[in-house]
Amino acid sequence: MKPSILLTAVAALALTSSFAYGGKLVIKGSDTLGAKLVPQLAEAFKAVNPDTSFEIAAEGSTTGIAAVIDGTAQVGMSSRHAKATEISAATAKGVDLKPVTVCYDGLAIVVHGQNPLKSLTKKQVEQIFAGDITDWSAVGGKPGKISIYTRNTSSGTYSDFKELAMKKRDYAGSSQKMAGNEQIAAEVGKNINGIGYVGLAYVNAEGVQVLPVDGALPSPESLRSGAYPYSRPTFYYTNGEPQGEAKAFVDFTLSPKGQAIVGQVGFVGLK
Amino acid sequence: MATPDRPVARAIRKEKRFRPLGLTADTAIRRFFQGNAAFAILALVLIMVFLLREGAGFFGQNSRGIRVYRLAGLEYVDILKAQLDRHAELTRAANALRLKIFSGALAKGTAPEAASASLAGFDAFAEALGDASEDVRSLASDLTEQAAAVKQREQIYQDSIEQKAMLIRAGKAGEAAAVPSVAVDFSSEVKALLASLPVYKDANRLFAKKLSAALGMVGPQSVPAAWIPQLSGLKAATERYAATFPAVEAKLAAWRYDAPVPWYRAVTAFLFGRQWLTASFWQDWYGILPLFFGSLLVSLIALLIAVPLGVVAAIYVSEVAGTGEKTWIKPAIEFIAAIPSVVLGFFGVAILGQSLRAVSETSWLSWVPGFPMSERLNAFTAGCLLAFMAIPTIFSLAEDALTNVPRHFKEASFALGATRLQTILRVLVPASLSGLISAILLGFGRVIGETMVVLLCAGNRIAIPDFTEGLGAFFQPVHTMTGIIAQEMGEVVPGSIHYRALFMVGIMLFLLALGINYVAQRVVQRYRISIG
Numbered sequence: 001m002k003p004s005i006l007l008t009a010v011a012a013l014a015l016t017s018s019f020a021y022g023g024k025l026v027i028k029g030s031d032t033l034g035a036k037l038v039p040q041l042a043e044a045f046k047a048v049n050p051d052t053s054f055e056i057a058a059e060g061s062t063t064g065i066a067a068v069i070d071g072t073a074q075v076g077m078s079s080r081h082a083k084a085t086e087i088s089a090a091t092a093k094g095v096d097l098k099p100v101t102v103c104y105d106g107l108a109i110v111v112h113g114q115n116p117l118k119s120l121t122k123k124q125v126e127q128i129f130a131g132d133i134t135d136w137s138a139v140g141g142k143p144g145k146i147s148i149y150t151r152n153t154s155s156g157t158y159s160d161f162k163e164l165a166m167k168k169r170d171y172a173g174s175s176q177k178m179a180g181n182e183q184i185a186a187e188v189g190k191n192i193n194g195i196g197y198v199g200l201a202y203v204n205a206e207g208v209q210v211l212p213v214d215g216a217l218p219s220p221e222s223l224r225s226g227a228y229p230y231s232r233p234t235f236y237y238t239n240g241e242p243q244g245e246a247k248a249f250v251d252f253t254l255s256p257k258g259q260a261i262v263g264q265v266g267f268v269g270l271k
Numbered sequence: 272m273a274t275p276d277r278p279v280a281r282a283i284r285k286e287k288r289f290r291p292l293g294l295t296a297d298t299a300i301r302r303f304f305q306g307n308a309a310f311a312i313l314a315l316v317l318i319m320v321f322l323l324r325e326g327a328g329f330f331g332q333n334s335r336g337i338r339v340y341r342l343a344g345l346e347y348v349d350i351l352k353a354q355l356d357r358h359a360e361l362t363r364a365a366n367a368l369r370l371k372i373f374s375g376a377l378a379k380g381t382a383p384e385a386a387s388a389s390l391a392g393f394d395a396f397a398e399a400l401g402d403a404s405e406d407v408r409s410l411a412s413d414l415t416e417q418a419a420a421v422k423q424r425e426q427i428y429q430d431s432i433e434q435k436a437m438l439i440r441a442g443k444a445g446e447a448a449a450v451p452s453v454a455v456d457f458s459s460e461v462k463a464l465l466a467s468l469p470v471y472k473d474a475n476r477l478f479a480k481k482l483s484a485a486l487g488m489v490g491p492q493s494v495p496a497a498w499i500p501q502l503s504g505l506k507a508a509t510e511r512y513a514a515t516f517p518a519v520e521a522k523l524a525a526w527r528y529d530a531p532v533p534w535y536r537a538v539t540a541f542l543f544g545r546q547w548l549t550a551s552f553w554q555d556w557y558g559i560l561p562l563f564f565g566s567l568l569v570s571l572i573a574l575l576i577a578v579p580l581g582v583v584a585a586i587y588v589s590e591v592a593g594t595g596e597k598t599w600i601k602p603a604i605e606f607i608a609a610i611p612s613v614v615l616g617f618f619g620v621a622i623l624g625q626s627l628r629a630v631s632e633t634s635w636l637s638w639v640p641g642f643p644m645s646e647r648l649n650a651f652t653a654g655c656l657l658a659f660m661a662i663p664t665i666f667s668l669a670e671d672a673l674t675n676v677p678r679h680f681k682e683a684s685f686a687l688g689a690t691r692l693q694t695i696l697r698v699l700v701p702a703s704l705s706g707l708i709s710a711i712l713l714g715f716g717r718v719i720g721e722t723m724v725v726l727l728c729a730g731n732r733i734a735i736p737d738f739t740e741g742l743g744a745f746f747q748p749v750h751t752m753t754g755i756i757a758q759e760m761g762e763v764v765p766g767s768i769h770y771r772a773l774f775m776v777g778i779m780l781f782l783l784a785l786g787i788n789y790v791a792q793r794v795v796q797r798y799r800i801s802i803g
Contacts, residue, residue, distance in 0.1 A: 060762035084430050085764070092437030132359055137370050145645055152731075152758050153549045168419075168552035173734040176646070176748050179758065190625065190647060 023245040026055045029064015029077030030156055031180055032105055032199050033234055037265045038077060044261055045252050052245055061156035068237050069095050074246040076237035079105065079156035099235040100242075100250055103259070103267040106218035107161055107197045107230040110188050110208040117141040119212045122229055125165050128195060131172025136193060148175040149184045149196035157181075161197055164230045197230070201266030220268045234267070322781060326774035328766075333557060334537035336768060340554050342457040343421040344414075344464040347526050349554075351411045351471070354519050358404045361509055365397040368505060372498050392493035393502075399485035400509065406474035414464060419553060421460045428454055461528040468523060475516050482513045541775060547733045547755070549769050557772040559779060561735045565650070565749030568736050569725055570718045572654025572745055573661055577718075578711055580658070581665030585710075588666075589673040590695055601670070608663040615656045616727035624652045624728060631746070641743030646730050650749045653729040657718045665714040672706020673699060705794050712791035716784050722753040729754060752776050 027038055035058055042054040057063070057073075064076030069090045082090075082097050090097045109125060111117060120128075120139060127133040128146055137143040150171055151158040162168055178184045181202045188194040189207030200218055203210050210217060213229055222228040236242075242250045252258050259269035294302065340346055369390060376386035387394075431452035438447035486506055491499050544558015588600050624647035631642040644651075676699055684694040700707070730748020733755075738744050756773050763770040 062762050062764060066764065084427060085433070088430050088434035088437065092434060092441055094441070134363060135366065135370065138366055143370055143374065147646060152762075155762070159550050159552075162552060170548055170551050170553060173546075174732060176648075177731040177733065177750070177758065187648070191645075193645060 023051060024053050024055065025075065025245045025249055026067075026073040027075045027077060027249075028057045028059070028067040028073040029075075029237075030061040030079040030234065031058045032079045032157060032201075033077040033102065034058025035181070036201050037103075037262060037267060040261055040265060041249075041253055041258055044257065045249055048252075049248065052248075065097070065237055068097065068239055069093055071095075071239070074238065075242070075249065077102075078235045078237055079232065080160055081235070082237065096240045098238050098240055098242075100238070100254070101233045101270065102236055102253055103234055103262045103269055104223050104231050105234050105267050106200045106223045106228055107157065107164065107232070108200055108203045108210045108218045109195065109197055109213055109230075110185060110203065110205075110210055111195050112188060112190075112192045113207045113209050114192060115141065115209065117211065119215065122165070122214050125213060126167060126169070129161070129166055129171055129175070130169045131174060134172075134174070144193040147187075147191050147194045148172055149178050149187050149194060150175045151181075151184070152177040152179055157197075157199070160232050161230070164232065165197075199266070200268070203266070220263070223268045231268075319781070322774060322778050326771055326778045329541070329557075329768065329771035329775045330537040332768040332771060333540060334532065334534070336555065337536055337540060338532050339422060339425055341530065341532060342461075342528055343425060343455075344418040344461045344528060345422060345554050347461075347464055347523065347528070348411065348414045348418045350519060350522055350526065351407070351414065354515075355404055355408055355411055357512060357515075361505075361512060362397070362401045364505055364508070365400055368498070368501055369393055369397060371501075372494055375497075376495070390494070392489055396485055396489035396493065399481065399488055403478055403481035403485055405481075407471070407478050410467065410471055410474050414467060415553070417464060421455060421457070422554075424453075425455045428452060457528060471523065472520060475520060479513050479516055482509060486510070541772070545735060547750075549759070549772075555768070557768070557775075559752070559776060561733050562750055562752045562755055562776065563779070564735050565729065565733075566719055566725075566751040566753070568650045568744065568749055569653050569657060569729055569751060570715055572651055573657035573718045574711065574715055576655065576658035577661040577665055577714060581662045581710070581714065582669050582707060584662075585666050585669035585673060586695060586700070589670050590691070590699065604666050605663050607659060610660075612660065612721060612723040613727075615660065616724045619652055619656050619724060619728035620648070623655065624648050627652055627655070640741050641746035644746045646746075646748045648728050648730040648748060649746050650729060650736065651745045653725045653749075654745070656724045656728060657721055660721060660724070661714040661718045664717045665710050668710030668713060669703075669707050672703040672710060675706065676702045705797070709791035709795045712787050712794070716787040716791070719787075720753060720780065720784055722757050725751045726754040726757050731758070752780050756780075 025042075027034070027042075034056055038058075039054075039056055042056060046052060046054070058077070061076075061078040061080050064073065064078050065082050065086050066076075067073035068076035069086065070093075078099075082099070087097055109120060115136075117136070117140065124133065124139045128139070129148060129150070131148075133139060134146055135143060136146055148171070150161070162171070176187070178187060178196070181198045182205070184196040185198050185202050185205030185208055188196045189205055198205070200223075203218070216222045216228045218228045218230070223231045236250055236253070238246055238250070241247070253262075254270070259271065262269045372390060372393070373386055376389070377383065381389075431450050435447040435450050435452065438444070438450070486509060489502065489506070491502070494502050541557055541559055543560060544556055545560050546556040546558045547561050548554075548556045584600070584604060588597055592600060628644045628647040630636065631639070631644040636642050680698055680702055681694060684698045689697065729751055731750045731754065732748035733750045736744040736747050736749055740747075756776055759769070760773050763773065
């Protein structure tokens, strides 16, 4: 049911139908990047370089970095920096992990479309997700027990949010772990008392509304200026400087054309 | 007289036998069957060895984790945090009480402003209660950072050791020597933590003083008469809480960073741990209880639904239905088993969950505990779908058990003048009871091992269901042992403690399934035809 499975299937289909002599680029990692952005970049890239075929698997940042270390992918997508253990594992295998910043992603706080609440403060967000506040009335909303939806524990976003929004505290025991951004948006859209966080690409999901945090709504301007508190860079990891197909694809991503796609998908470009 | 075309002797003469590897046809066939059986057993043994090999390292890693938890002083800070958590509960209780009084007043037709104004006294109390912990809280937050930093340094040190080992293995001794690696001196690090004890005691005295000041702000006059008992309950709870402070201080004073961690701690922390907390910046806990109770609760719901349906359908088909009905009911029920579980899971997410919640929101059902459901994906949604999956298993086995009752039992019963219902309830069901029980147990085994449905529909909340809500617990989201493996295994780092913890959960599932099957078989063997 993960979008990644579907993507892999689509990528596999694309592979079998593409020319046998084309170069093949294997990209693995973060669901945030791999669900929408990278497949679209790959399509645009293929329009220019029809000989290149792609295999894209989006199963989380950890898998992406591990795949680059093991040499099973040329490019690893990650929504977080490589951990110290990952860097040391790479060094031992003679792999030089090199990050390239792709774009910025903001985490938007979403609630049900009919939730009367119009804004939250950083402190309230922390208290809600950590379980200090369990009822909407405590933040000035309509009384009701808050239902918290988070990503699953091995997702990069799961720990990013703790770092960005919760002073590294742990989530409330009552939080429900969802497999992806889309699932969080779907559950929040169906639950009047729900709250969750999603990447910016998912804020237009049906039935949800984005709440401003400390008065700032997530937008390209507020993310770049730092006015919106929950933003993070996303990366491609490669073994040393990217080579061949990988280099062409990384360059394409950073080119104005690539960055335009970044903007269309809902992320915030570097400039 | 005509002679036969071939001489008889030639017709019956044996062909010279072909004996590959010196085996006759009979032994070859025997070996073939033997080989197949052996292969299945070998595969089982290999799976067990694999599970144990991958999971065994868990206890060592867990034990190290718990030791560092103590050495770096995280345990010490958690004593403080536990005190603050209990305070947070009190504040929540106060807020909940205010909300109840407020909505009670609104229901009586009081204007919101007037209702708020009449609660001014209570609000002052609630605010003072919430703010009382300020000093202790800020101290705890400082200590949290200190202890987390010590743990972080220990982590870096361990990483550097690992990195050196990897480099040496790769033949790069020179580079290995260049890796900086500083061991953490826990005793001096912890001294800094312990030095805060006098500060804590001061803060605590202030905390207690502020609590009693808050209690003085509120009296029977602050709330409507109907709520006075609740208010005194809250006040009493606050007093009881303040009375625990000396015990907390004593606990902190008695804490030793170098107290040995008993060897069984890693095992009990897993088997009886109430928290499954991973990717934490503070401390990871791998306790199986929330997952175990989740699995058990979902299975229980599934069996409550599936057992009556499956067994009664089996009785109907084997004893009551005519041949015409039998020819389609049996295949139809058994066909359910052919539906892929992911399809059922998708049905649960897309339709069942939403419909069940819509039903739970109707007003005439509000007497049911747990209604209206706050989550559409919960143990009950998953349990309903699992029941559907368990029905074919229970039905088929129960039907076999009923058919296996010797015919003369039934005939004797009829001959004595018993009606059909009496025969079924007094003769057939007791006689096949062992078979029915094993059918139920195997249905249980089927349900507890199911993954896709629970992953999609159980709500994935990693917490022991709140049984204080009684049957309301049925409608809470849960996470399960199978679900956690499916959800987390794809993304953990192989060899890490999290990875091994998931294997341990797998081993527990394996043992559970083994136990259920063993009991089911024993029941059948031991009590076959229990009367007669």
